[in-house]
Amino acid sequence: MVILYHTEVLGYIFYSPAGNQIIQADLWECSIHPDVFPELLHKIKERLPESIRIESTGILIFPDAEIMLPGAVYDADYVTNWMELSFGKEPDVVYITEKINKDDVILINAINQRNRDRLLAEFNEASFQSLSSSFLNRTSGENHEIQVLFYGRYLYVALYHQHALQFLNAFTFHTPEDVLYVLLNLCHKYQIDKENLIVMPEGFIDTESSVIKLLDQYFLNIQWPDDAMERKYAMPEAIPLQTAQLLERIISCVS
Numbered sequence: 394m395v396i397l398y399h400t401e402v403l404g405y406i407f408y409s410p411a412g413n414q415i416i417q418a419d420l421w422e423c424s425i426h427p428d429v430f431p432e433l434l435h436k437i438k439e440r441l442p443e444s445i446r447i448e449s450t451g452i453l454i455f456p457d458a459e460i461m462l463p464g465a466v467y468d469a470d471y472v473t474n475w476m477e478l479s480f481g482k483e484p485d486v487v488y489i490t491e492k493i494n495k496d497d498v499i500l501i502n503a504i505n506q507r508n509r510d511r512l513l514a515e516f517n518e519a520s521f522q523s524l525s526s527s528f529l530n531r532t533s534g535e536n537h538e539i540q541v542l543f544y545g546r547y548l549y550v551a552l553y554h555q556h557a558l559q560f561l562n563a564f565t566f567h568t569p570e571d572v573l574y575v576l577l578n579l580c581h582k583y584q585i586d587k588e589n590l591i592v593m594p595e596g597f598i599d600t601e602s603s604v605i606k607l608l609d610q611y612f613l614n615i616q617w618p619d620d621a622m623e624r625k626y627a628m629p630e631a632i633p634l635q636t637a638q639l640l641e642r643i644i645s646c647v648s
Contacts, residue, residue: 394447395647396437396512396519398504399455400425402545405437406640407445408626415628416445418640420597422545427485427507434515450516451647454489454523455544456563458503461525489521493529500525520647524549527646528561537583538591539576542639543598548572552579559583569607577611591616596639 397404397420404420417440423433441447473488487509491500500523512519528540528551535555542549546567552560560579566572580587591614594605600617608615618634626644628637 394441394449394516395451395453395643396434396516397453397455397544397643398425398508398512399544399547400457400505402455402547403433403437404544405440406643407441408640408644409445413626415626415632415637415640415644416442417629418632418636420544425505425508427505427511430508430511434511438515447516450519452512452516452519452521453643453647454502454504454521455547456502456523456525456549459523459525459563460501462499462501489523491521491523491526493526498529500529522647524643524646525561527642529558531558536589536591537585538593539579540593540595541572541576543594543596543604545597548575550575550579552583554583566604569602569604572604573607573611576608587611588613590614593617595635597636600633600635 394408395406397406401424402420402422403425404418406418407416408414409416419440425433483503485506486503487506489502489504489509491502492498493500502521502523504521524542528549531540531551531553538553540551540553546565547563548566549563550560551558560583564571564575566575576592577587579585580590590612592608592612593616594608595618598604605615618638625641626637628640632640
């Protein structure tokens with residue numbers, strides 16, 4: 394099982410590695426306050442089919458308060474100072490660190506300590522990973538590509554060019570125009586001709602949503618997952634391809 398964790402978003406993926414099957418997945422917006430967090434975890438467990446036995450649990454953190462540092466400069470006190478400078482000093486916060494071997498990068502995420510302790514109490518030996526690690530390890534083509542991952546009112550944007558990651562950040566959006574602004578601003582900043590840009594949406598987004606309809610008016614090359622693309626996991630038909638692609642990447646990230 395994978396728990397999808399963010400301060401205002403919670404979700405889960407039930408899957409069978411042996412059967413190469415994703416059984417069920419969902420995501421919803423809610424406040425992950427420590428006082429209600431146990432109830433939210435109970436809600437997830439209630440959805441688990443009786444025939445499924447949890448063998449391992451991965452906690453995937455959707456970035457909220459995260460920094461990336463070169464592995465060579467990692468130091469616990471240095472990280473604490475950086476996090477407090479970037480996001481403010483908050484009580485009851487612990488830092489989850491993850492090393493990305495490819496670039497010798499350290500990812501540091503802040504998480505509420507009570508929520509972290511509750512996750513470890515509910516799911517023995519649970520492992521924590523950041524969504525960012527899947528972007529940092531991704532390979533890309535020669536052309537400019539923007540990968541846009543949607544989850545709730547949030548989007549995570551990665552810009553690639555000539556096989557290299559150039560930009561990575563998370564944003565909150567309230568209107569389709571907010572999403573458009575982020576992408577157009579990246580085009581301007583990196584001097585990208587939007588007619589030659591490949592935009593790749595994925596995640597919890599409808600292909601007919603107002604966001605996608607607006608992007609269609611500005612970008613000629615919106616690339617959705619292909620029906621013919623080989624899938625590692627079988628999935629319920631109700632899960633659309635753009636969500637299925639994200640789920641597979643999440644599982645590969647935490648397994």
